[in-house]
Amino acid sequence: MTPDVVRFRQADLLAGLYRRFGPVVRVGPYTYLLGPEANRFVFAHAELFEVERAFQSLVPVDGPTSLIVSDGEDHQRRRRLVQPALAHRQIAGYVPVMRANAEAAVEAWRPGAVVDVYQEFRRAIRRSTIHALFGEELARDSDFFGAHLQVLINLIDRNPAVVTWLRRTKAPAWRNAMRARRAVDARVYRAIEEARQGAMASGVLTSLVQSDGLSDLEVRDQVVTLIAAGYETTSGAMAWAIFNLLRHNGVWERAQEDDDYLANVVNETLRLYPPAVVSARVAAQPFEFAGKKIKQGTFLLYSLYVTHRLAEVWPDPLRFDPGRWERKPAPHEFLPFGGGPHRCIGAGLATTELTVMLRVLLQGPRPELLPQRVTPAGLAAMRPRHGLRIRVAG
Numbered sequence: 086m087t088p089d090v091v092r093f094r095q096a097d098l099l100a101g102l103y104r105r106f107g108p109v110v111r112v113g114p115y116t117y118l119l120g121p122e123a124n125r126f127v128f129a130h131a132e133l134f135e136v137e138r139a140f141q142s143l144v145p146v147d148g149p150t151s152l153i154v155s156d157g158e159d160h161q162r163r164r165r166l167v168q169p170a171l172a173h174r175q176i177a178g179y180v181p182v183m184r185a186n187a188e189a190a191v192e193a194w195r196p197g198a199v200v201d202v203y204q205e206f207r208r209a210i211r212r213s214t215i216h217a218l219f220g221e222e223l224a225r226d227s228d229f230f231g232a233h234l235q236v237l238i239n240l241i242d243r244n245p246a247v248v249t250w251l252r253r254t255k256a257p258a259w260r261n262a263m264r265a266r267r268a269v270d271a272r273v274y275r276a277i278e279e280a281r282q283g284a285m286a287s288g289v290l291t292s293l294v295q296s297d298g299l300s301d302l303e304v305r306d307q308v309v310t311l312i313a314a315g316y317e318t319t320s321g322a323m324a325w326a327i328f329n330l331l332r333h334n335g336v337w338e339r340a341q342e343d344d345d346y347l348a349n350v351v352n353e354t355l356r357l358y359p360p361a362v363v364s365a366r367v368a369a370q371p372f373e374f375a376g377k378k379i380k381q382g383t384f385l386l387y388s389l390y391v392t393h394r395l396a397e398v399w400p401d402p403l404r405f406d407p408g409r410w411e412r413k414p415a416p417h418e419f420l421p422f423g424g425g426p427h428r429c430i431g432a433g434l435a436t437t438e439l440t441v442m443l444r445v446l447l448q449g450p451r452p453e454l455l456p457q458r459v460t461p462a463g464l465a466a467m468r469p470r471h472g473l474r475i476r477v478a479g
């Protein structure tokens with residue numbers, strides 16, 4: 086039987102620990118900073134934390150100079166260069182590309198067919214993100230990127246200790262991943278070369294190569310980061326939104342007619358199913374929080390999922406209720422995109438993409454959500470583990 090609300094056992098355990106022990110909980114090598122006050126603290130005291138060591142596990146995909154693993158001045162400089170392409174005004178210009186990609190996916194479905202909407206929209210979102218940010222030429226290779234990046238994503242999805250062991254022993258999984266990375270890199274470096282020669286008219290790549298002082302490696306890392314971070318998380322959110330639209334009575338019909346309601350469905354989806362279940366930091370210096378001393382170098386995790394399902398912040402938290410968005414939550418209560426100086430740079434793009442693509446889906450007749458086990462997977466980009474199967478209206 087398809088559940089009403091999907092629970093992530095691992096993250097629910099954390100909520101139990103928060104209730105028992107308060108906001109600072111040590112589990113093995115990790116220290117969790119849990120609850121709204123911990124979020125507020127992390128966002129307000131960026132100087133106490135670093136992300137470079139916290140997100141080392143992403144380096145095989147995103148590269149050593151990626152925005153995601155950058156601190157201090159390097160972070161500011163790289164973020165400043167990427168930001169303009171993700172500004173509000175630019176995003177509005179990407180809408181036709183988003184819509185066209187969603188339409189191409191939906192129009193290919195035969196009436197009565199069973200489709201996995203997670204995979205279908207994942208593909209559409211990847212193509213649309215690459216097209217919007219880097220142009221049509223690179224978007225033609227979207228499936229190529231998808232195939233190779235998947236090998237790398239599968240690698241970093243594993244326990245970091247296992248990844249280290251695979252690297253040291255040069256195990257087949259590591260060698261495959263490095264082969265995939267070389268293929269991705271060759272394509273991206275070719276695009277960088279073309280952009281340097283002025284062959285590309287616009288896009289983030291042009292502004293990155295035109296900016297002073299960014300090496301080819303830095304440009305490569307930002308490009309791959311934006312592609313990978315852009316579709317991994319958003320496609321998980323898309324699947325959860327479709328699950329909510331189809332699982333709860335009347336939600337699909339109301340969302341068809343009311344844009345504000347659809348926006349609330351998206352928010353309520355990001356509350357119950359924040360793709361980043363946790364985010365990480367490393368203590369850059371010793372500090373104290375909630376009466377507990379944290380040593381320099383401690384690996385810290387703060388949890389979006391736990392906060393989003395706390396009854397003291399969200400009454401009746403497991404109820405899917407788009408109506409609750411009459412109240413605007415504080416940034417430490419609703420944080421699907423994190424917060425502080427490392428807050429997701431693609432938040433606006435992701436929200437627009439979700440809304441535009443859902444609107445395309447909602448224009449057609451209501452599909453049927455097939456009975457299925459829906460279990461979550463992935464702490465960095467939570468998705469339905471086995472996808473999400475629907476039957477297209479006949």
Ligand code: HEM
Binds near residue numbers: 322360430
């Ligand atoms: C629903 C979709 C998305 C979710 C839930 C999401 C979530 C997040 C979270 C939680 C962080 C870490 C914030 C922190 O720890 O403080 C983050 C960072 C980041 N995200 Fe997203 N993201 C999404 C879509 C995107 C998109 C579409 C892009 C780009 C096209 C993107 C690019 C990035 C980058 C580059 C960072 C690092 C920012 C920095 O350190 O300055 N994300 N995202």
